[in-house]
Amino acid sequence: MSALAAQDFDAWQAGALSRTEAALDRFVPAEAPAGLGAVMRYAVLDGGKRLRPLLVLAANEAVGGQAEAAVRAACAVELIHAYSLVHDDMPCMDNDVLRRGKPTVHVKFGQAAALLGGDALQALAFELLTPGDASVPDSIQALHCRLLARAAGGEGMAGGQAIDLAAVGQQLDEAQLRQMHRLKTGALLQASVMMGAACGPGSAQALAALNDYGWAIGLAFQVIDDILDVTGDAATLGKTAGKDAASGKPTYVSALGMDESLAYARRLHDQAQAALAQSGLANTAALSALAQRVIARNT
Amino acid sequence: MSALAAQDFDAWQAGALSRTEAALDRFVPAEAPAGLGAVMRYAVLDGGKRLRPLLVLAANEAVGGQAEAAVRAACAVELIHAYSLVHDDMPCMDNDVLRRGKPTVHVKFGQAAALLGGDALQALAFELLTPGDASVPDSIQALHCRLLARAAGGEGMAGGQAIDLAAVGQQLDEAQLRQMHRLKTGALLQASVMMGAACGPGSAQALAALNDYGWAIGLAFQVIDDILDVTGDAATLGKTAGKDAASGKPTYVSALGMDESLAYARRLHDQAQAALAQSGLANTAALSALAQRVIARNT
Numbered sequence: 065m066s067a068l069a070a071q072d073f074d075a076w077q078a079g080a081l082s083r084t085e086a087a088l089d090r091f092v093p094a095e096a097p098a099g100l101g102a103v104m105r106y107a108v109l110d111g112g113k114r115l116r117p118l119l120v121l122a123a124n125e126a127v128g129g130q131a132e133a134a135v136r137a138a139c140a141v142e143l144i145h146a147y148s149l150v151h152d153d154m155p156c157m158d159n160d161v162l163r164r165g166k167p168t169v170h171v172k173f174g175q176a177a178a179l180l181g182g183d184a185l186q187a188l189a190f191e192l193l194t195p196g197d198a199s200v201p202d203s204i205q206a207l208h209c210r211l212l213a214r215a216a217g218g219e220g221m222a223g224g225q226a227i228d229l230a231a232v233g234q235q236l237d238e239a240q241l242r243q244m245h246r247l248k249t250g251a252l253l254q255a256s257v258m259m260g261a262a263c264g265p266g267s268a269q270a271l272a273a274l275n276d277y278g279w280a281i282g283l284a285f286q287v288i289d290d291i292l293d294v295t296g297d298a299a300t301l302g303k304t305a306g307k308d309a310a311s312g313k314p315t316y317v318s319a320l321g322m323d324e325s326l327a328y329a330r331r332l333h334d335q336a337q338a339a340l341a342q343s344g345l346a347n348t349a350a351l352s353a354l355a356q357r358v359i360a361r362n363t
Numbered sequence: 364m365s366a367l368a369a370q371d372f373d374a375w376q377a378g379a380l381s382r383t384e385a386a387l388d389r390f391v392p393a394e395a396p397a398g399l400g401a402v403m404r405y406a407v408l409d410g411g412k413r414l415r416p417l418l419v420l421a422a423n424e425a426v427g428g429q430a431e432a433a434v435r436a437a438c439a440v441e442l443i444h445a446y447s448l449v450h451d452d453m454p455c456m457d458n459d460v461l462r463r464g465k466p467t468v469h470v471k472f473g474q475a476a477a478l479l480g481g482d483a484l485q486a487l488a489f490e491l492l493t494p495g496d497a498s499v500p501d502s503i504q505a506l507h508c509r510l511l512a513r514a515a516g517g518e519g520m521a522g523g524q525a526i527d528l529a530a531v532g533q534q535l536d537e538a539q540l541r542q543m544h545r546l547k548t549g550a551l552l553q554a555s556v557m558m559g560a561a562c563g564p565g566s567a568q569a570l571a572a573l574n575d576y577g578w579a580i581g582l583a584f585q586v587i588d589d590i591l592d593v594t595g596d597a598a599t600l601g602k603t604a605g606k607d608a609a610s611g612k613p614t615y616v617s618a619l620g621m622d623e624s625l626a627y628a629r630r631l632h633d634q635a636q637a638a639l640a641q642s643g644l645a646n647t648a649a650l651s652a653l654a655q656r657v658i659a660r661n662t
Contacts, residue, residue, distance in 0.1 A: 093517065095518075096518060096521075096525070097517070097542075098526045098530075100517050100521065100522055100525040101517065104517060147482075151478055154478065156474035157475050157478065176456050177525070177528075179450055179455060179478070180521050180525050182482075184522065186485050187515040187517070187519070187521060189512075190489050190508050190511070191509070194505050194506075196509055202504070202505040205504070205509075206505050207493075209492065209493045209504070209508045210490070210494075210495055210504075213486050213487070216486040217486030217490055218392065218399050218400065218403060219392070219395060219396075222395075222479050222482050222483035223395050223396045226395070227397045230398065231397075247396070
């Protein structure tokens with residue numbers, strides 16, 4: 065694993081974010097009918113940490129993969145993430161009015177538009193993965209769709225949301241909590257890594273290591289999320305803080321306590337770094353730095 | 364175009380439906396967590412005309428395509444159709460309580476479950492199209508995902524829904540009405556035909572003809588739908604009749620009158636049959652019979 069100075073990572077990240085924003089701006093159409101394009105663009109553009117796209121692009125760098133396939137995958141995972149936020153914020157789910165410091169989509173455009181806009185974003189994700197111009201090989205298109213569909217569906221993100229809803233007011237043990245978070249957040253983060261890895265050649269050893277890396281940072285992300293729900297404030301987070309505790313949702317902090325939650329996040333970080341070291345890949349500096357950022361983040 | 368006696372078509376249809384139901388039963392998992400599997404199965408199994416799967420399988424027969432790819436595509440389009448019904452029925456959209464003679468999903472399971480179940484069904488559609496076991500060539504997997512994503516998204520079904528919502532209480536001219544229906548219903552019906560055609564070899568001439576066929580029956584289906592909204596009854600339809608007129612939605616009947624709407628549906632049927640005749644394909648009997656059923660249907 066090569067070392068990457070903080071300023072080098074900042075420069076890499078700035079370039080990756082710039083490519084991602086430009087691609088999202090190009091790919092999310094303003095022209096979708098009856099105002100749907102405006103809803104979709106509001107939900108996706110001008111906000112968000114873009115962690116998932118960064119993971120795709122960093123994993124693609126690690127395997128020396130194909131740039132066009134990677135940027136499409138980066139946008140696709142972000143569209144899935146964005147649609148899930150739009151639907152989660154709706155009154156029948158979390159009923160949130162603030163997201164990234166702005167009114168949520170249903171507050172701004174109405175519930176029907178939020179429902180349809182989210183649905184259209186999910187479809188658009190798969191459309192981005194399957195360009196008809198031969199710029200991405202069929203084998204990568206098929207693998208990308210397979211990874212994303214599994215991570216988004218009933219055995220992934222949507223299933224995790226269902227567990228989350230059913231868990232309000234329940235006491236979950238650590239295994240149940242881990243399963244909930246692995247599906248709800250971890251599956252898509254892990255898929256981001258594997259979709260980046262799918263853009264190029266990778267040995268079985270490298271893919272297994274990246275899969276382990278993705279698993280560990282996916283879970284670490286959610287542990288930190290639970291910690292920030294307690295320690296963060298709305299202005300920094302851009303969303304309502306203390307919401308999970310107030311609504312009786314089980315969290316790592318409520319299950320393990322604050323100190324043990326922090327220690328657990330650090331152990332997961334170390335696991336992620338160890339996986340990179342075992343990958344046999346030379347160019348994992350950006351993935352390593354992203355793992356550090358996941359732990360050190362305050363938003 | 365070969366002729367197919369009514370009883371031969373009935374036998375073909377019975378076989379195709381039986382394969383579709385068995386595949387849906389196998390593919391829609393009961394195990395999805397926190398009751399989500401039960402929601403998904405309720406939304407998909409034991410109901411529906413399965414017109415879209417029948418179109419996939421009939422088009423696959425016409426080109427002599429691959430059976431495994433076709434049955435997966437048949438199920439995938441039906442899952443997209445099913446999820447759209449679940450979301451459309453929700454209170455923030457059409458607020459329907461009856462579907463296929465049963466309580467709608469949100470009435471039975473609650474709105475959050477309906478939202479998540481629909482989302483998971485959309486993801487599952489793309490998962491079915493991309494098996495990891497090499498049973499379907501990557502080129503077909505990629506093309507299937509491309510066709511389905513475009514038909515389902517903002518420039519397809521979801522876009523048509525947005526126009527539909529915006530059109531309540533508006534007068535649309537025939538071109539606007541046609542655009543709304545082409546997206547809302549026609550795009551997925553047309554995609555069903557083209558996904559079936561994608562399972563095997565097809566000349567450019569054959570594909571262009573099947574595309575024309577799909578366009579014509581997609582629109583004819585919706586014209587008949589508008590007619591049935593006036594002439595049908597809830598017991599036969601399995602859903603609330605007269606709903607469009609009551610809610611001020613523009614329909615073909617309100618735009619053209621009943622007689623001209625019927626004549627238009629017949630002209631579209633004739634266009635569909637003419638396209639089959641021009642396809643150069645020998646085995647279009649099932650597609651021809653399905654076009655007749657679309658016009659003659661009373662549910």
